Amino acid sequence: MISDEIRLTVLGSATPYPRTDNPCSGYLVSGAGRRVWVDAGTGTLAALQHHVALDELDAIWISHLHADHCADLLTAYYAALHADIRLAAPIPLFGPPGLADRLAHFLTHTATRSPIESAFAVEDLRDGHRVRIGALTLTSAAVRHGMPAYALRVDAAGRSLVYSGDTAPCSALTGLAEGCDLLLCEAESHEAPGAGERVHHTPEDAGDTARSARAGRLVVTHVGPFLTPRRAVDRAAARFDGPVDHAAPGACFTV
Numbered sequence: 686m687i688s689d690e691i692r693l694t695v696l697g698s699a700t701p702y703p704r705t706d707n708p709c710s711g712y713l714v715s716g717a718g719r720r721v722w723v724d725a726g727t728g729t730l731a732a733l734q735h736h737v738a739l740d741e742l743d744a745i746w747i748s749h750l751h752a753d754h755c756a757d758l759l760t761a762y763y764a765a766l767h768a769d770i771r772l773a774a775p776i777p778l779f780g781p782p783g784l785a786d787r788l789a790h791f792l793t794h795t796a797t798r799s800p801i802e803s804a805f806a807v808e809d810l811r812d813g814h815r816v817r818i819g820a821l822t823l824t825s826a827a828v829r830h831g832m833p834a835y836a837l838r839v840d841a842a843g844r845s846l847v848y849s850g851d852t853a854p855c856s857a858l859t860g861l862a863e864g865c866d867l868l869l870c871e872a873e874s875h876e877a878p879g880a881g882e883r884v885h886h887t888p889e890d891a892g893d894t895a896r897s898a899r900a901g902r903l904v905v906t907h908v909g910p911f912l913t914p915r916r917a918v919d920r921a922a923a924r925f926d927g928p929v930d931h932a933a934p935g936a937c938f939t940v
């Protein structure tokens with residue numbers, strides 16, 4: 686019997702570069718027999734294969750086009766078209782507008798554009814974008830990261846998971862996360878900058894977002910190089926009464 690529960694498996698959570706024991710941002714979200722690779726940061730294609738082969742994915746969802754969230758799409762393309770994998774159909778790929786051209790520009794090395802559409806069925810995200818992957822409903826909201834960037838809500842059988850992507854605190858994220866069971870929220874910044882546009886959460890911000898959204902639990906991720914996971918969890922927990930964990934590589938959360 687296929688379980689209705691949503692499972693979040695952390696493939697990696699390091700930023701801005703992968704560490705020996707932690708790839709960059711990437712997650713496997715599964716439920717009701719469907720599997721979605723959420724963010725394809727450096728090193729996550731390798732980690733993904735502990736759980737699922739590339740040709741067994743139902744979709745890929747990309748929050749934004751910073752390399753630590755999407756660089757492994759490049760090697761996934763080679764895997765899909767030039768290796769031992771035989772796709773029955775291009776993998777549905779949801780990402781910010783321009784993703785298809787960005788991939789093609791990097792991958793094309795002759796006069797002929799690389800056929801990325803043979804590997805990926807690319808669909809641009811927009812604010813409010815919604816798609817059903819089997820019993821999973823994926824809803825995207827535009828967030829504040831100084832470039833096109835999206836947060837993701839996954840609903841299935843009355844349970845819900847929200848992933849911030851990269852963003853400053855914003856009402857779009859809080860609204861998307863309203864009443865969710867688990868909020869996976871970035872906590873990149875060790876201190877809020879005094880001036881200029883903010884593009885990330887601090888751990889305190891993550892706690893505040895979880896509290897404002899009335900999330901059931903908080904998992905902090907994308908913890909920056911000037912923070913430790915322990916410190917990030919403690920700082921977030923000072924602002925949020927629910928359970929707080931770190932998105933350690935290999936960790937699995939049942940929603």
Ligand SMILES: [Zn+2]
Pocket residue numbers: 749751830851
């Ligand atoms: Zn980013």
